[in-house]
Amino acid sequence: CLYVDDILIFGTNMDAINDVNSFLSQNFDMKDLEEADVILNIKLQMNENGITLSQSHYVEKIVSRFGFEDSRTSPTPYDPSLKLRKNRGQRVEQLKYSQIVGSLMYLAAATRPDISFVVSKLSRFNSNPGNDHWIALERVMRYLRGTTTYRLHYTGYPDVPEGYSDANWISDVDYIKATSGYIFTFGGAAISWRSCKQTILTRSTMEAELVALDSATVEAEWLRELLSDLPMVEKPIPAIILLNCDNQTVI
16 A cells, blocks of 8 residues: 555565565665554554554544643534534634644544544535534534544454445535435445535435435445455455445435
């Protein structure tokens, strides 16, 4: 796995890993940090019970950086009764707001699918945040402070990908587009997830759910192709037999 100049070499055969490492070292100027501990702000823990990915240190860092280390905790990241609208008045600490949202976007994309929806929603107001947007953003930070130890734990079972798709039809006053969401699990934890505003207009809940399901199927096909490229995954790759949707008309 390569991201710019950070590389992670993994496999089931240590001799093969050492051979790859040796070959790369002969051709590139690189430093061997031995067994992986932290990569891209994601901490890896490996034992007989599986592999755990955690960003507790990153959460503590951003909570402290933006001054929420002494705030009371929140049980949930978002209050659905708070209707977020475009700010028609004076912007409130726009730079700090966008900095916090930017930090949360990386967290939501890497190891915390539980904040994906609210982070996607709050990012729509980066250019002109108001008091209501700050209230919602502060709730996310208070939620993170109380859930610092949340992590992804992979046990290797079940070894068949499973997906869940959902949609939130037009629920905002200012936006007439629905929100799509999906999540896929594999080996005991989530491996792929997304929450985003749909790019087309839908005229019913059924249409919105169908658009969301279509996005999930595209991701399902991509994940299956990715698994087929990993030599340690048993072949042939099974179909993703479970792609769950809660709309009976779409089903």
